Amino acid sequence: MKRLHLIALALVLFAANTAYAQATASATATATIVTPISITKDVDMNFGNVAVQSSTGGTVVLTPAGVRSATGGVTLPSTATGTVTAASFTVTGNGNYTYSITLPSSPLTITSGSNTMTVSTFVSSPSGTGTLTAGTQTLTVGATLNVSAAQAAGVYVSGTPFDVTVNYN
Numbered sequence: 001m002k003r004l005h006l007i008a009l010a011l012v013l014f015a016a017n018t019a020y021a022q023a024t025a026s027a028t029a030t031a032t033i034v035t036p037i038s039i040t041k042d043v044d045m046n047f048g049n050v051a052v053q054s055s056t057g058g059t060v061v062l063t064p065a066g067v068r069s070a071t072g073g074v075t076l077p078s079t080a081t082g083t084v085t086a087a088s089f090t091v092t093g094n095g096n097y098t099y100s101i102t103l104p105s106s107p108l109t110i111t112s113g114s115n116t117m118t119v120s121t122f123v124s125s126p127s128g129t130g131t132l133t134a135g136t137q138t139l140t141v142g143a144t145l146n147v148s149a150a151q152a153a154g155v156y157v158s159g160t161p162f163d164v165t166v167n168y169n
């Protein structure tokens with residue numbers, strides 16, 4: 001009988017210990033929806049008035065700050081500059097978030113009748129990555145205008161706009 005009590009006591013103790021070998025914890029699930037990033041064009045890019053020699057082409061480099069310089073046979077009139085502006089965009093989204101900037105990688109063709117020039121080597125300020133201080137930032141874009149020798153006179157405009165893409169990092 002004593003032996004039977006000891007076996008029963010051992011079974012009770014064993015059963016009690018296995019009941020306490022299990023534990024449970026709980027967790028919650030959370031998601032944060034952020035304000036979508038957006039970009040709006042404020043100002044189009046304009047290289048202004050450009051003159052070219054008949055024998056030598058060249059370029060007009062327009063910085064994101066709207067400052068231009070000429071190379072080769074291209075000159076920039078000092079009195080009749082025309083409208084000179086870097087493209088300007090407003091980027092909005094969540095404050096203090098960073099974002100990446102993607103500029104055109106292929107040249108853009110601009111035309112005047114059947115005459116063409118290309119715009120290439122797009123650059124921006126900020127360059128590569130921006131920060132949405134207080135949820136907004138101005139992004140400016142410059143580029144290089146490639147002018148041929150004896151380029152025909154006219155107002156040259158792109159048939160399609162160029163794209164600037166922004167994405168949260």
